[in-house]
Amino acid sequence: MKAKVYVNLKSGVLDPQGKAIQHSVELLGFSGISDVRQGKYFEIALDGSVDDSQARESVEKIAREVLSNPIIEEYRVEIES
Amino acid sequence: MKAKVYVNLKSGVLDPQGKAIQHSVELLGFSGISDVRQGKYFEIALDGSVDDSQARESVEKIAREVLSNPIIEEYRVEIES
Numbered sequence: 001m002k003a004k005v006y007v008n009l010k011s012g013v014l015d016p017q018g019k020a021i022q023h024s025v026e027l028l029g030f031s032g033i034s035d036v037r038q039g040k041y042f043e044i045a046l047d048g049s050v051d052d053s054q055a056r057e058s059v060e061k062i063a064r065e066v067l068s069n070p071i072i073e074e075y076r077v078e079i080e081s
Numbered sequence: 082m083k084a085k086v087y088v089n090l091k092s093g094v095l096d097p098q099g100k101a102i103q104h105s106v107e108l109l110g111f112s113g114i115s116d117v118r119q120g121k122y123f124e125i126a127l128d129g130s131v132d133d134s135q136a137r138e139s140v141e142k143i144a145r146e147v148l149s150n151p152i153i154e155e156y157r158v159e160i161e162s
Contacts, residue, residue: 045116046113
């Protein structure tokens with residue numbers, strides 16, 4: 001089983017790295033880009049000893065406690081069997 | 082219009098950051114985790130001046146030339162209208 005966790009900054013939080021990318025992309029001549037935001041993406045492989053609901057529960061906990069900073073970031077978990 | 086770009090290391094490439102996360106997660110008592118890999122995730126907002134196919138073309142080009150290192154990384158682009 002595989003889980004994917006997406007972590008990104010909450011919408012009100014300034015993202016200087018995203019702004020830097022946006023600026024570079026404009027300098028390179030790409031037009032029509034109004035905003036760029038950077039986040040993190042994790043692929044977690046789980047062994048066969050856990051079922052779907054246990055997997056979701058543990059991955060949600062890992063996402064909340066280890067992979068994200070809940071003050072400024074939000075996360076999304078997807079489980080693939 | 083919004084595009085999402087996922088960048089992750091190719092499967093043969095060592096991911097020390099992912100291994101460090103896996104190790105921490107095990108120390109914290111989570112079991113059943115067989116692998117963790119970290120990637121990057123970008124949200125790109127496009128203004129109304131481009132249509133779907135132009136958007137995909139430009140975002141693919143940005144992903145290839147700016148956001149990823151094609152030697153060790155692969156990317157995936159999703160366009161949301």
